[in-house]
Amino acid sequence: MEASAVQPHGGDLAAASALFPQAPRPWIDLSTGINPWPYPLPDIPANAWTRLPEPGQERALCAAAATAYGVADPALLVAAPGSQILIQTLPFLRPPGHVQVLAPTYGEHAPAWARAGHQVEQVAGLPDPQGPLPEVLLLVNPNNPDGRIISPAPLLALAEALAARGGWLVVDEAFCDLMPALSLAPRIGRPGLLVLRSFGKFYGLAGLRLGFLLGPDGLVAAMADRLGPWRVAGPAMLVASQALADIDWQAATRARLASARQALQRALTGAGIVPVGSTDLFQLVRSPAGRDLWADLAAVGIWTRRFPDRPGLVRIGHPADAHDFGRVCKILNQ
Amino acid sequence: MEASAVQPHGGDLAAASALFPQAPRPWIDLSTGINPWPYPLPDIPANAWTRLPEPGQERALCAAAATAYGVADPALLVAAPGSQILIQTLPFLRPPGHVQVLAPTYGEHAPAWARAGHQVEQVAGLPDPQGPLPEVLLLVNPNNPDGRIISPAPLLALAEALAARGGWLVVDEAFCDLMPALSLAPRIGRPGLLVLRSFGKFYGLAGLRLGFLLGPDGLVAAMADRLGPWRVAGPAMLVASQALADIDWQAATRARLASARQALQRALTGAGIVPVGSTDLFQLVRSPAGRDLWADLAAVGIWTRRFPDRPGLVRIGHPADAHDFGRVCKILNQ
Numbered sequence: 071m072e073a074s075a076v077q078p079h080g081g082d083l084a085a086a087s088a089l090f091p092q093a094p095r096p097w098i099d100l101s102t103g104i105n106p107w108p109y110p111l112p113d114i115p116a117n118a119w120t121r122l123p124e125p126g127q128e129r130a131l132c133a134a135a136a137t138a139y140g141v142a143d144p145a146l147l148v149a150a151p152g153s154q155i156l157i158q159t160l161p162f163l164r165p166p167g168h169v170q171v172l173a174p175t176y177g178e179h180a181p182a183w184a185r186a187g188h189q190v191e192q193v194a195g196l197p198d199p200q201g202p203l204p205e206v207l208l209l210v211n212p213n214n215p216d217g218r219i220i221s222p223a224p225l226l227a228l229a230e231a232l233a234a235r236g237g238w239l240v241v242d243e244a245f246c247d248l249m250p251a252l253s254l255a256p257r258i259g260r261p262g263l264l265v266l267r268s269f270g271k272f273y274g275l276a277g278l279r280l281g282f283l284l285g286p287d288g289l290v291a292a293m294a295d296r297l298g299p300w301r302v303a304g305p306a307m308l309v310a311s312q313a314l315a316d317i318d319w320q321a322a323t324r325a326r327l328a329s330a331r332q333a334l335q336r337a338l339t340g341a342g343i344v345p346v347g348s349t350d351l352f353q354l355v356r357s358p359a360g361r362d363l364w365a366d367l368a369a370v371g372i373w374t375r376r377f378p379d380r381p382g383l384v385r386i387g388h389p390a391d392a393h394d395f396g397r398v399c400k401i402l403n404q
Numbered sequence: 405m406e407a408s409a410v411q412p413h414g415g416d417l418a419a420a421s422a423l424f425p426q427a428p429r430p431w432i433d434l435s436t437g438i439n440p441w442p443y444p445l446p447d448i449p450a451n452a453w454t455r456l457p458e459p460g461q462e463r464a465l466c467a468a469a470a471t472a473y474g475v476a477d478p479a480l481l482v483a484a485p486g487s488q489i490l491i492q493t494l495p496f497l498r499p500p501g502h503v504q505v506l507a508p509t510y511g512e513h514a515p516a517w518a519r520a521g522h523q524v525e526q527v528a529g530l531p532d533p534q535g536p537l538p539e540v541l542l543l544v545n546p547n548n549p550d551g552r553i554i555s556p557a558p559l560l561a562l563a564e565a566l567a568a569r570g571g572w573l574v575v576d577e578a579f580c581d582l583m584p585a586l587s588l589a590p591r592i593g594r595p596g597l598l599v600l601r602s603f604g605k606f607y608g609l610a611g612l613r614l615g616f617l618l619g620p621d622g623l624v625a626a627m628a629d630r631l632g633p634w635r636v637a638g639p640a641m642l643v644a645s646q647a648l649a650d651i652d653w654q655a656a657t658r659a660r661l662a663s664a665r666q667a668l669q670r671a672l673t674g675a676g677i678v679p680v681g682s683t684d685l686f687q688l689v690r691s692p693a694g695r696d697l698w699a700d701l702a703a704v705g706i707w708t709r710r711f712p713d714r715p716g717l718v719r720i721g722h723p724a725d726a727h728d729f730g731r732v733c734k735i736l737n738q
Contacts, residue, residue: 079633084460099455108454119643120442121433122610126418151485151613151637158632162496178632185629276456277638279485295519298492298512299413303485303637304611309453 077101078177080375080385081276086368094371098394099387101375103214103245103351106390107326108274109313118304125299131307134314135282139255139267146258148290149302153244153268153281154178156293160240160264160283161186163292167205172196174380175210176242183208196224199231207232210242211252215354215377215385216347219252226257233262240264247272247320248327248350258284271351272323273313278306327351330388333395338386341402346383357382367401411435412511414709414719415610420702428705432728433721435709437548437579437685440724441660442608443647452638459633465641468648469616473589473601480592482624483636487578487602487615488512490627494574494598494617495520497626501539506530508714509544510576517542530558533565541566544576545586549688549711549719550681553586560591567596574598581606581654582661582684592618605685606657607647612640661685664722667729672720675736680717691716701735 077085080101086093132144141147150156157178161169166187171180173192183190188206197203207228212219229239243265246253254265264285270276280302283293294301313319327350334353338345343363347354357363364376364384375385389395411419414435420427466478475481484490491512495503500521505514507526517524522540531537541562546553563573577599580587588599598619604610614636617627628635647653661684668687672679677697681688691697698710698718709719723729 079456081456082458082460084458102456104454104456106454108450111450111453116442116445117611119445119609119611120438120440122413122415122436122438122604123613124416124418126416151489152634154632154634155485158630182632270456275453276634277451277453279457279634279637296492298488298516300486300488300610300613303613303640305639306637 078378080373080387083373086373090368090371093369096371098372098389098397100389100398101373101385102276102387103349103385104271104276104387105274105323105327105351106388107323109309109316109319111309112312114305114308118308121304123300123302123304123307127304127307127311128302131302131311131314134311135267138314138320139282139284140250140253141255141258141284143259143287145287146290147282147284148294148297149307150281150283150293150297151302151306152270152279153242153266155297156266156281156283157182157242158185159293159296161188163289163296164206164238169206169208170197170204172207172209172213174216174377176214176244179208179210179242196220196228199227203232203235203237205236206238206240208240208242210244212245212249212349213347214245215352215375215383217349217352217354218347219249222252222254222257225254229254229260229263233260236262238262238264240266242266244268244271245349245351248324255284259286261286264289269310269313273310275309275313278309279303280306280310324350327388334386334388337395337399337402341399343402351387353386355384355386357384363402366404367398370397370401372398372401412712414707414721417707420707424702424705427703430705432706432723432731434723434732435707435719435721436610437683437719437721438605438610439608439657439661439685440722441657443643443650443653445643446646448639448642452642455638457634457636457638457641461638461641461645462636465636465645465648468645469601472648472654473616473618474584474587475589475592475618477593477621479621480624481616481618482628482631483641484615484617484627484631485636485640486604486613487576487600489631490600490615490617491516491576492519493627493630495522497623497630498540498572503540503542504531504538506541506543506547508550508711510548510578513542513544513576530554530562533561537566537569537571539570540572540574542574542576544578546579546583546683547681548579549686549709549717551683551686551688552681553583556586556588556591559588563588563594563597567594570596572596572598574600576600578602578605579683579685582658589618593620595620598623603644603647607644609643609647612643613637614640614644658684661722668720668722671729671733671736675733677736686719686721688717688719691718697736700738701732704731704735706732706735
């Protein structure tokens with residue numbers, strides 16, 4: 071069938087059903103980069119729902135996040151109800167200027183900066199720290215959707231050059247739980263270096279809504295002041311404080327996702343489909359010539375992510391179990 | 405004991421324990437205006453936690469809220485993770501101007517407008533719709549902490565006069581579930597009329613974080629655009645969609661809270677303490693001469709709300725059961 075409207079994000083199964091009314095249900099949703107093996111929910115006491123979250127709970131959450139991310143001091147991070155609201159709000163924390171976004175990447179960054187009056191330029195490569203620089207340079211590392219990674223050294227050089235002129239390097243590390251060695255979180259505190267972290271993807275709890283901004287303490291305080299008190303729901307603080315401290319689960323999950331990536335990659339290459347890029351949470355592939363892989367999968371109830379401006383590319387997340395994995399393989403090999 | 409730091413909000417029991425380390429635990433927390441008999445939590449399916457909230461779920465939530473509040477069209481309201489974040493964000497949706505806040509009232513409004521560069525004036529009474537008007541007039545109805553109520557007619561006249569010059573009337577109806585007849589929600593849609601609603605207080609689920617902005621569709625869309633997608637957590641949408649549609653529970657709760665108000669009022673007047681103001685969720689009282697009621701209650705583990713700038717005033721919420729009620733009465737009568 072022909073599908074006209076392109077969804078701006080994965081995960082919208084109502085849209086999937088509207089576009090493919092004949093597809094078998096329930097949908098296998100591989101359209102997001104969310105871990106399908108979530109952190110097991112602890113019992114949530116009633117007062118997490120009934121009471122206003124207390125400042126002490128938020129301090130405990132930030133302490134757990136600082137430890138998990140390797141940030142020296144919990145005062146260098148602030149929690150918010152999802153990294154998306156941080157993406158939306160950050161551009162308002164400095165006067166309009168010239169912003170470069172390393173593209174292609176997650177589609178919400180450029181419009182967020184434009185909304186706040188900045189002049190946004192999408193660039194294909196990193197600028198030279200010695201050359202002309204924007205006021206703000208933003209990138210996603212590892213990148214979504216192609217998994218491109220950039221090592222810390224050149225980013226720190228850029229952060230220093232940007233900071234010297236009052237600028238910012240903003241690194242969205244939404245998928246960096248998979249590769250902690252890549253994270254700039256341990257370097258947080260220096261001027262002009264900002265990092266965004268997402269809780270929901272790696273911990274598989276995207277509905278809970280939790281994200282963090284890491285940066286110099288003044289900027290973190292400005293964000294907290296902008297978003298106000300009781301930003302994060304009580305149940306979210308309770309679950310996340312536990313998950314962020316659970317080093318064993320984190321290690322086991324990294325291993326499981328790395329192994330799942332290999333299995334998915336084998337299935338794809340075995341079907342003659344070569345990944346264009348990947349992380350341990352998703353594969354980006356190009357439809358083989360003469361085939362619309364996205365539509366073929368959707369027709370049988372498997373929802374993946376395509377991209378409005380990059381026809382033929384499909385992002386595929388992990389099937390949750392062997393049965394779903396088998397269904398995907400069957401279509402890949404058709 | 406002497407307590408130096410004054411808490412800016414109720415509900416912070418860690419602060420209570422720091423100020424009154426000898427007080428018996430657990431605390432009886434009467435420091436907030438939150439219903440102590442919460443809406444019973446339904447079973448929350450795992451995918452409310454694991455999946456990104458879908459646009460269809462948000463539409464269902466807004467439809468339930470529109471029905472509950474008497475708003476003609478769900479497009480005239482937007483959901484957010486708490487009314488607080490709406491209070492913080494709304495002032496940025498218009499250029500800086502002259503803002504009047506009907507005072508004394510909830511302490512977060514004036515600083516929120518000042519933060520966005522507005523010139524904020526606290527006023528003791530409503531302006532004359534025919535006289536000089538600010539760009540924005542903000543009030544809480546019923547008011548917190550004194551329960552003062554203003555009927556719709558003068559407010560609608562003011563809204564019209566303000567709108568005629570491009571201004572806004574903003575009414576925070578955080579406690580208006582108690583008195584639906586007072587609400588301007590059914591008049592929403594006309595230019596310049598904005599209403600804030602809080603989910604957590606009446607439904608007793610403050611930890612869930614949910615609030616609504618009601619207003620003209622363009623303004624509601626601007627707020628949604630400012631806060632971004634996936635604003636409200638999946639579990640919050642699920643619980644609230646059910647609670648907002650539960651007319652029987654709402655009616656029973658209104659009756660229960662009205663009766664609880666009478667009981668608390670009788671206990672106070674019986675102890676010679678005359679309420680200064682009240683709603684069905686709290687009583688505002690003045691400490692009898694020569695007595696610090698707030699400190700007397702805190703010393704025995706009952707936490708109430710005092711006000712930095714209004715010494716002697718104490719706001720008291722409902723004890724959750726007969727045992728707690730008895731403990732409060734005992735201290736009142738000492």
